[in-house]
Amino acid sequence: MIGKTTLLEAIAGKNRGLLATEQDKQAILMAIAQLEERNPTPHPVEAGEFLDGDWRLLYTTSKGLLNIDQLPLFKLGQIYQSIRVATTSVYNIAEVYGIPFLEGMVAVAARFEALSERRVQVKFERSILGLQRLVGYNKSPRDFVGQIEAGKKFAAVDFRLDNREQQGWLDITYLDRDLRIGRGNEGSVYVLSKV
Numbered sequence: 001m002i003g004k005t006t007l008l009e010a011i012a013g014k015n016r017g018l019l020a021t022e023q024d025k026q027a028i029l030m031a032i033a034q035l036e037e038r039n040p041t042p043h044p045v046e047a048g049e050f051l052d053g054d055w056r057l058l059y060t061t062s063k064g065l066l067n068i069d070q071l072p073l074f075k076l077g078q079i080y081q082s083i084r085v086a087t088t089s090v091y092n093i094a095e096v097y098g099i100p101f102l103e104g105m106v107a108v109a110a111r112f113e114a115l116s117e118r119r120v121q122v123k124f125e126r127s128i129l130g131l132q133r134l135v136g137y138n139k140s141p142r143d144f145v146g147q148i149e150a151g152k153k154f155a156a157v158d159f160r161l162d163n164r165e166q167q168g169w170l171d172i173t174y175l176d177r178d179l180r181i182g183r184g185n186e187g188s189v190y191v192l193s194k195v
Contacts (some may be wrong), residue, residue: 003038004179007031011059011191016079018069020059028059032181032189036173043117044172044180048085051172054141055081055180055192062188065094068106074098080141081192084149088112090122091145095132103132108161109148115169124166130156141195 010028014020020028041047057079060066069076077095084090090112096104109126126148128135135154137144147154170190174181178194 003031003035007035007191008058014059016057016076017060017062017066018076025061029189032174032191036181039174041175044175045114045117045120047175050175050177051083051180052085053083054145054195055083056195057081057190057192059191060188062184062186062190064186064188068094068096071096074104077103078139080195082141082145083112084145087149089149091141091148093137093141093144095137095139101133105130105132105135105137107144107148118173119169119171121169122167124161126158126160128154128156128158130154130158 007028010024010031014024014028017025041050044051057065060079065079066076068074074096075098077097079095080091080093082091082093088111090110092108092110094106096106105128107128108124109128110122110124112120112122115121128148132138135144135156136147168185170185171183172180173183180190180192180194182190182192184190
């Protein structure tokens with residue numbers, strides 16, 4: 001699909017948005033809008049077979065995520081989102097690296113609820129911050145999410161969140177078997193590919 005190729009070429013080499021210039025951002029947003037107009041899945045929230053699984057972030061305008069790269073001595077690694085439709089669960093995992101043997105990770109567990117055919121309400125429930133080696137994270141979102149779902153307590157900063165205060169919404173504006181685009185309540189755009 002030409003629109004998809006155009007978008008993927010526009011975001012290539014932009015390190016999830018960290019290296020995007022203002023001109024790049026405009027071109028990427030235009031490519032996103034063109035692709036959204038041709039969304040092959042008109043009711044994405046109901047398309048569980050496409051939504052379910054592990055996704056890797058390709059591009060975002062989210063300052064909350066991109067600012068992780070501003071931590072002293074650390075750089076932002078891969079960012080994953082795992083969606084489990086059967087349990088209405090979503091898990092965000094950001095890898096952080098920099099100092100050898102002190103690779104870190106930040107994970108957030110949440111629940112989602114359909115508000116419309118393309119909008120979900122997200123309520124954050126748990127946050128985990130720690131060193132990858134101490135929490136047993138082996139660069140596999142699937143394995144790590146399995147440990148969270150099993151109720152494992154990690155050797156990390158692991159705490160519950162008040163989901164009445166920690167919530168937001170997300171519109172899924174494009175969805176196919178291997179690409180998803182979303183727009184969040186703070187105006188951020190997310191482009192993810194299926195792992």
